[in-house]
Amino acid sequence: MTPVLPGLIRPEIADLEAYTPIVPLEVLAARLGLPIERIVKLDANENPYGPAPAALAALQHTATYHIYPDPEHTALRAALAGYTGRPAEEILCGAGADELIDLVLRLIINPGDAIIDCPPTFGMYRFDAGICGGRVITVPRRPDFSLDLPAIERAAAQGAKAIFLTAPNNPTGNPLPRADLLRILELPLLVVVDEAYVEFAEPGRLPVGASDLLDHYPNLAMLRTFSKWAGLAGLRVGYGLFPRWLIEQLWKIKQPYNVSVAAQAAAIASLEAVAELHQRVQAIVAERERLFAHLQTFPFLTPFPSAANFILCRVEGRDARELKLALERRGVLVRHYRTPLLDGYIRISVGTPAQTDALLATLAEVSQ
Known part of the structure; x- marks a missing residue:
């Protein structure tokens, strides 16, 4: 193998720990020796009901897959203006919200600049800051996963440029109180509120x-x-609502064809099927409450109330990773994080009633 040229790789990238994504379903099914239809996938907060029929129809009937997509997402931003009540001029679309996190940080972070991270939370904020050569000022959440506001204010005084706040938070599920947000907005920071689960x-x-x-x-x-x-989730489409001074600069650095023809078509069709999709959301919320009640009956689990489509559980009296693996061997997938703050926890996505029943039966099996 040809040796790497000295000095070619940026040192902050060479030292960066790679982000750990979820293993693809078909790969894990093959590893476990189970058919895909036997897998109960509750590890990535995906919607168990899938896209709206209208979105699937739009994918089937779109005839311009051989043409580059609209780089300005004109029709999608117009539809999003109606959905959000915000002007299209304030909306920028991305290949998932992940791309927009990356764009914001690439725009504002010089090597050595700092952001504030409040773990446990979504790991991409820290990861993308590292790609930009930025520093991360870590302000851990309190034991109940609420924000430590005095510590955030002290971190802001150290010259941090931005803070990212997931609302509801992932993986803990707790909402962001309005009073906390208003207090943070008074700081000299760019405050990015990630509402993936709103x-x-x-x-x-x-x-x-x-x-x-x-x-x-x-x-x-x-x-x-x-x-x-x-x-x-598989089509990768998200959007941001930005102040005019910021969005003007983001347009400059966005890849021109970042949201595919398929993703734009499916997203527009989804916005035309809002009533149907929100009925599914309500079904997931109802199932979340049912799941929470049942999880409380297991003596080795302490579930935390959630405003999202998942429930975080503290594992008591046994190893959380071993519990995750025991469930996995039986075809039930939940999330475990190899981080100090979450090593003793698992996160369970809310599925269909049948998936909940399968999870509960498997938990009962491994508890014996």
């Missing part, structure tokens, strides 16, 4: 989240996705 916190109506604050705080930006509520 539809599950506000079931049955168009989500507001923190969007009503956009006209009052020029340092507020918001991220959302079609992956969860609309069941389009």
Whole structure:
């Protein structure tokens, strides 16, 4: 093998720990020796009901897959303006909200600049900051997973440029109190609120989240996705609501054809099927409450209340990773994190009633 040229790789990349994604379903099924239909997949917060029929029909009937997609997402942003109540000029679409996290950080972070991270939370904020050569000021959450506001204020005084706040938080499921957000918005920071799960916190109506604050705080930006509520995780489509001063610069660095023809077609069709999709969201929320009640009956699990489509559980009296693997060997997939703050926890996505029943039966089996 040809040796790497000295000095070619940026040192912050060479030292970066790779992000650990979920193993693909077909790969894990082959590893376990189980057919895919036997797998109960509750490890990635996906929508168990899949896309709306209208979205599947749009994928089938779109005739322009041989043409590059609209780089300005014109029709999709117009539809999103109706859904969010925000002007299309404030909306930027991405290949999932992940791409928008990356764009924001590439725009504002010079090597050595800092962001504030409040773990346990979504790992991409820290990961993308590292790619940019940024520093991460870690402000751990309190034992109940609420934000440590005084510590955040002290971190902001150290010159941090941005803070990312998932609302509801992933993987803990707790909402972001309005009073906490308002206090953080007074800091000299770009405050990015990631509302990937907002539809599950506000079931049955168009989500507001923190969007009503956009006209009052020029340092507020918001991220959302079609992956969860609309069941389009495999198509990778998300969007952000940004202040005008920020979105003008983001347009400059966005890849021109970043959201595929298929993703745009399916997302537009999903926005035309909002009532149907929100009924599914309500079904998931109802199943979340049923699952929470049943998880409380297992003496080795302490579930935490959730406003999202998953439930975090502290594992008591046994090894959390071993529990995860025991479930996996029986075809039930849940999430375990190899991090100090979450080593003793598992996260369970909310599935269909049949998937919940399979999970509960398997938990009963491994508890004996």
